[in-house]
Structures are given as structure tokens and as C-alpha cells.
Amino acid sequence: xxxxxVKRLLxxxxxxxxxxxxxxxxxxxxxxxxxQLRLGGGGEFIDPRAxxxxxxxxxxxxxxxxxxxDFLVNFFTFNFGESMWTxxxxxxxxxxRFELSLQIAIMATFASxxxxxPLGTIxxxxxxxxxxxxxxxxxxxxxxxxSFWLGIIIxxxxxxxxxxxxxxxxxxPIDYRPLWxxxxxxxxxLIWPALATxxxxxxxxxxxxxxxxxxVLREDYVRTARAKGLLEKMIINRHALRNAMLPVxxxxxxxxxxxxxxxxxxxxxxxxxxxxxxxxxSVGNQDYVMTQSLVMLVVTIFVLVNLVVDILYAVLDPRIRxx
Amino acid sequence: xxxxxxxxxxxxxxxxxxxxxxxDGISYTVEEGETVAVVGESGCGKSVSALSILRLVxxxxxxxxxxxxxxxxxxxxxxxxxxxxxxxGRHIGMIFQEPMTSLNPVLSIGTQLTETVIHHxxxxxxxxxxxxxxxxxxxxxxxxxxxLNQYPHHLSGxxxxxxxxxxxxxxxxxxxxxxxxxTALDVTIQAQILELMKNLTRELGVAMIIITHNLGVVARYxxxxxxMYAGKIIEEGSxxxxxxxxxxxxxxxxxxxxxRVDQQRSAKLxxxxxxxxxxxxxxxxxxxxxxCRYAQEQCAQSFPELESVGEGHRAACFRSQEIAAGLEQxx
Numbered sequence: 346x347x348x349x350x351v352k353r354l355l356x357x358x359x360x361x362x363x364x365x366x367x368x369x370x371x372x373x374x375x376x377x378x379x380x381q382l383r384l385g386g387g388g389e390f391i392d393p394r395a396x397x398x399x400x401x402x403x404x405x406x407x408x409x410x411x412x413x414x415d416f417l418v419n420f421f422t423f424n425f426g427e428s429m430w431t432x433x434x435x436x437x438x439x440x441x442r443f444e445l446s447l448q449i450a451i452m453a454t455f456a457s458x459x460x461x462x463p464l465g466t467i468x469x470x471x472x473x474x475x476x477x478x479x480x481x482x483x484x485x486x487x488x489x490x491x492s493f494w495l496g497i498i499i500x501x502x503x504x505x506x507x508x509x510x511x512x513x514x515x516x517x518p519i520d521y522r523p524l525w526x527x528x529x530x531x532x533x534x535l536i537w538p539a540l541a542t543x544x545x546x547x548x549x550x551x552x553x554x555x556x557x558x559x560x561v562l563r564e565d566y567v568r569t570a571r572a573k574g575l576l577e578k579m580i581i582n583r584h585a586l587r588n589a590m591l592p593v594x595x596x597x598x599x600x601x602x603x604x605x606x607x608x609x610x611x612x613x614x615x616x617x618x619x620x621x622x623x624x625x626x627s628v629g630n631q632d633y634v635m636t637q638s639l640v641m642l643v644v645t646i647f648v649l650v651n652l653v654v655d656i657l658y659a660v661l662d663p664r665i666r667x668x
Numbered sequence: 669x670x671x672x673x674x675x676x677x678x679x680x681x682x683x684x685x686x687x688x689x690x691x692d693g694i695s696y697t698v699e700e701g702e703t704v705a706v707v708g709e710s711g712c713g714k715s716v717s718a719l720s721i722l723r724l725v726x727x728x729x730x731x732x733x734x735x736x737x738x739x740x741x742x743x744x745x746x747x748x749x750x751x752x753x754x755x756x757g758r759h760i761g762m763i764f765q766e767p768m769t770s771l772n773p774v775l776s777i778g779t780q781l782t783e784t785v786i787h788h789x790x791x792x793x794x795x796x797x798x799x800x801x802x803x804x805x806x807x808x809x810x811x812x813x814x815x816l817n818q819y820p821h822h823l824s825g826x827x828x829x830x831x832x833x834x835x836x837x838x839x840x841x842x843x844x845x846x847x848x849x850x851t852a853l854d855v856t857i858q859a860q861i862l863e864l865m866k867n868l869t870r871e872l873g874v875a876m877i878i879i880t881h882n883l884g885v886v887a888r889y890x891x892x893x894x895x896m897y898a899g900k901i902i903e904e905g906s907x908x909x910x911x912x913x914x915x916x917x918x919x920x921x922x923x924x925x926x927x928r929v930d931q932q933r934s935a936k937l938x939x940x941x942x943x944x945x946x947x948x949x950x951x952x953x954x955x956x957x958x959x960c961r962y963a964q965e966q967c968a969q970s971f972p973e974l975e976s977v978g979e980g981h982r983a984a985c986f987r988s989q990e991i992a993a994g995l996e997q998x999x
Contacts, residue, residue, distance in 0.1 A: 563726075566769065566771055566772040568724060569764060569770045569832075571724055572722060572756055572762035572764075573756060573783065573784045573787070574755065574756030574757035574758055574784070575757070575784075579783075583779075583783075584772050587774050587775075662773070662774050663773075663776075663819040663821070
């Protein structure tokens with residue numbers, strides 16, 4: 346097991362290498378560069394000399410091969426460089442936002458599990474009853490409702506209901522404070538976006554739980570458990586759910602990894618300064634250095650989450666053993 | 669009073685293709701300590717009849733629509749869900765066909781063995797574990813302490829079926845229902861498992877219903893035999909009678925289709941021609957008629973009742989007397 350984990354972690358290196366080359370080339374394929382945007386982003390005249398100086402400074406005039414090697418060497422020596430747009434170190438910019446994004450991703454994933462497992466289970470047990478239809482409607486709605494709309498509705502709902510019940514409207518705070526400095530303040534800010542995204546991402550997991558559980562409930566060993574006279578509760582919890590969990594764990598893992606960099610709209614609506622927003626801004630600014638680092642970060646997270654998912658497989662299913 | 673009395677049991681499946689009359693009014697009894705076989709080809713309703721006893725038929729699409737199953741003075745079909753749960757595994761144990769899929773792959777053998785006694789008899793973990801060791805010893809599993817922590821995929825098919833038997837016997841039930849317990853096993857293992865089941869039921873005084881399509885099993889291990897065809901019992905009697913003095917053309921055909929050691933190797937097998945009928949379209953006639961060599965006019969009119977053809981021996985055929993006479997002539 347230990348060997349396997351080490352092997353998987355070593356595999357991270359070629360994966361990162363491939364991702365690095367790919368994102369490097371793709372970024373360069375987009376016309377224009379950060380200097381043109383910075384100097385002439387508003388549509389004004391660009392001084393060719395200033396442009397040349399800027400490009401020279403940022404190394405944009407070097408041959409592609411040199412730029413690529415520079416990037417790779419710097420990256421693998423953990424020298425991530427400075428943002429081409431703000432000039433601040435990439436590590437600093439990401440560090441500023443990483444905590445918040447990680448916290449939301451964890452909270453949203455937690456919310457999604459807490460919603461999906463019970464709903465999916467009850468929907469499978471009560472298949473084709475009104476409960477099942479209700480749950481399926483809730484989860485379809487989760488998929489269909491755009492997250493920006495849900496976010497706005499949550500904020501409006503908070504404003505209106507606090508106005509109504511407390512007399513003064515209350516809105517989640519908009520300046521971030523870390524969890525350990527001011528937990529109440531932090532949670533009162535982040536719980537809403539976590540719920541909004543958690544609900545959305547619970548939809549797929551709910552449906553997955555329902556369908557795999559339905560499949561498992563038809564298995565022979567569930568019939569054996571029934572023939573033993575066990576309570577339905579024990580049959581579901583002990584015999585069925587564990588077998589049904591593998592695909593659900595996969596889905597939740599992928600969702601978690603996605604949440605780390607993909608919460609662009611939700612961050613916008615709730616006014617959060619997260620990784621997603623930084624990602625979109627740096628792509629828009631053609632900030633090669635920042636974009637590349639962010640892609641590498643997301644790739645690393647994906648690989649690590651996949652590793653965790655694979656380890657969970659082995660925990661859940663004794664037939665799966667790695668060596 | 670018999671241990672188990674099945675009376676006019678009817679189980680049907682409601683499907684889009686129509687209502688399947690899987691079990692169509694069967695009656696039989698099982699005395700204490702007795703081994704009763706239910707034989708028949710695939711799809712004749714024998715497994716469904718076994719599952720119906722513990723009300724394990726998947727609903728939907730299946731439903732027990734009529735009859736009575738008397739067990740220890742109660743009608744199993746009228747028990748509440750929690751009452752039937754107390755019978756399952758506690759008073760009636762069940763062994764299934766596929767040992768490969770009938771054990772839960774993610775739970776250890778120990779967990780699966782102990783949960784029945786913990787649930788039904790309120791044993792503590794330790795006591796349940798020692799009971800499990802005892803059971804594994806009893807069913808001939810080597811090195812029980814080690815096996816307890818293993819998972820089903822560590823065990824061979826025969827071993828798994830032994831675990832299934834141990835599970836079924838865990839609460840010292842009065843009756844074991846074995847649904848094709850050896851079908852999925854190698855021939856050599858089959859004999860071992862059957863021998864084990866026979867010995868254990870005899871030792872412990874447990875009655876057993878054994879569902880099988882294997883007439884060899886019937887001959888060796890059963891006291892009495894019910895032959896099923898298209899959802900009905902068409903012949904019943906002692907193993908001796910059914911095997912040596914069949915009175916129904918189907919039983920006769922089944923026996924003739926089995927290779928026998930006491931016959932010449934060159935003798936051709938005589939299969940039962942044709943297909944079993946579609947259980948959604950049964951009319952009132954004898955369902956074996958299309959495949960029957962003895963079919964006559966009368967067989968298309970009505971389904972023959974089970975009638976006595978000897979002591980404790982009944983068959984549902986209009987011409988059972990002639991068959992008897994014919995067999996005697998050959999002999």
C-alpha cells in the first residue's frame with residue numbers, strides 16, 4: 346500500500362510535465378499578449394517602444410523553446426515567478442485565495458454528501474413512490490438551476506427574511522477572515538456559497554447513489570441478508586450501501602477537485618476572492634505565468650484527489666488491493 | 669402435525685407480458701427432520717415456491733396471491749413484516765444457489781456469520797464469534813480463526829457454500845430451505861456438500877427442503893420427492909416410489925433423460941422433447957400435453973388432479989394406471 350502511494354505520487358511528475366507543456370502551448374496560441382492588453386487594453390494608442398520594452402522585460406521575445414525550458418525549470422524548482430499583471434509573486438497571489446477556495450470546496454463537498462447520501466438512499470428504498478419522485482425533482486432542479494441565480498436568491502432571501510424577522514436586513518459579510526481568527530464571521534460568510542454549490546453538486550451524487558443502490562438491492566447477497574431476517578435498516582446500512590459507494594465516491598472526488606478552481610460564478614455572486622476568479626482574470630489578462638501556475642495547481646489537486654479516491658476504494662472494498 | 673404445511677400456494681409475477689403463474693396452487697408437507705426434494709426443470713417455479721415460503725419473492729413484480737403456509741402453528745403468509753423477519757434465519761434457514769454472489773463481498777466471513785446470532789439470539793460479539801468458530805468447525809472449514817477475518821473472495825466455491833450452510837444453521841433452525849445448493853459447484857464438491865448437508869440435518873434433526881433439477885440428488889438424499897412442472901406438482905411420493913415407480917409421463921421422461929451407470933454406455937440418452945410452456949398463457953388443459961407421448965383427447969379438456977397411485981404416492985395424470993402397467997411389463 347505504502348509503495349503504491351509512493352508510486353502514484355511519483356507519477357505526478359510526468360503528469361505535471363505533460364500538463365505544463367500543453368498549457369504552455371495553448372496559451373501561446375492565443376493572439377496578443379499581456380503587454381498589449383496592459384498598454385492598450387482600453388483601445389488607446391500603443392507606444393511601440395513601450396510595448397517592446399514590456400515584452401523584453403517579461404521575456405516574451407525569447408524563442409518559445411527557451412520560454413518553455415525556463416518555465417519548466419522554474420516550476421520544478423518551485424520558483425513560480427511573479428504575476429505578469431500585478432507583478433506580485435504568484436505564490437503570494439495564490440496563497441491569498443487558496444485557503445478560502447479550499448474551505449468552500451470542503452464545505453460544499455460536505456454539504457453535497459450530507460444531502461446526497463440520505464436522499465439517494467431513501468429514493469432507492471421508496472422507488473417509484475411520491476418520495477422518490479420528490480427527491481428526483483429536487484435533484485433535477487439542482488442540476489437545472491444556474492448557480493448564479495441560486496446565489497442571488499439566497500442573498501435576497503437572507504435580506505428579506507432578516508428584514509422581516511429581525512427588523513434590520515442582514516447580509517453575509519464580504520471581507521474574508523480566516524476560520525481560525527473569527528470562526529463565526531468566517532462561517533457566516535462562506536456557508537451560503539458552500540450550500541449553493543453543495544446543493545448543485547449533490548444532484549449528480551444523489552442520482553448516482555439511487556441508481557447504484559437500486560442495482561445492489563437486487564444482488565443475491567442482499568437476498569441472503571433478507572433471508573437471515575435482518576432489519577431492513579441493517580440490510581441497507583451494512584450490506585447494501587457499502588457496495589453502492591464506489592461510484593459515488595468517484596463522483597464526489599471529481600467534484601471536489603473541480604470545486605477548487607471552477608467556482609467562478611459563485612465567487613462572483615458572493616463576492617469572494619477565490620482561485621476561480623483569479624483563474625479567469627489571469628486568462629483574460631493573458632498572464633501566462635499566473636495561468637500556468639494555476640493549471641499546475643489544479644492538476645496536482647486532481648491527481649491527489651484521485652489517489653485519495655483510489656485509497657478509499659480499497660478501504661470500502663476488500664477485493665481491491667494495490668501493490 | 670407436520671412441521672411445514674403448504675396449502676394451495678399461488679405466486680404470480682405481474683409483468684408487461686402478462687401474469688406469470690409461477691407457482692400455481694401447490695401443496696405439500698414437511699415433517700420434522702425430513703428431507704423433501706422439489707425437482708423440475710428450469711422455470712418450473714421450484715425456486716419461486718421456495719422463496720415464497722419465507723416471502724422473499726421480489727415484490728414488485730412478484731406476489732403471493734393465495735394459499736396458506738403453516739409453520740409452527742402459524743400461517744407465514746399472514747405474519748407482519750417484523751414477525752416474518754423473526755422466522756427468517758431464526759426458525760427457517762436458507763441456502764442459495766450461487767455461493768459466489770450470495771455472500772456479501774465487502775463483509776468478512778466473521779461479520780456475516782455472527783450477525784444472525786447477534787440479531788436473533790442477542791449474543792454478545794465474543795459469544796457470537798465462538799459460536800461462529802463452532803459452526804465453521806461443524807461444516808468442515810479448515811483453520812476457522814483465520815477464515816473468520818477473511819472475505820468471500822478468499823474462499824473457493826465449495827468453501828463459500830459451507831459458509832452459507834453454517835450461516836443457515838447458526839440459530840439452530842427447525843427447517844432449512846436449500847435452493848439448488850450445488851448447481852454452481854464442481855461435481856466432486858457437489859457430493860461433499862450434499863453429504864455434509866445430509867449428515868448435519870440428520871445429526872441436528874433439522875428438516876430440509878432441497879430444490880434441485882438433479883435427480884441423482886433426489887435419489888440419494890431425499891426422503892420424499894415432489895416433481896414440479898409449469899407451476900404445479902405433478903407427482904409426489906417417497907424417493908423410492910418416484911425413482912423406481914414413476915406414474916407421471918414427465919417424471920418418466922426426466923428419469924429416462926438421465927445418464928445411468930447401470931446402462932450401457934452406447935445407450936442413447938432420451939431427452940424430454942420440446943420446451944416448457946409459457947407460464948403467462950396456461951389454459952385449463954394439462955400443461956405437459958404438448959410434450960407428452962401419452963397425450964390423448966381428455967388431456968386437452970382439463971388438468972388432471974393429483975390422485976393416489978399407491979401409498980403416499982400421487983400423480984396428476986389420466987393415464988397413470990396405464991403407465992404403471994406398461995412399466996411393469998417392461999420389467
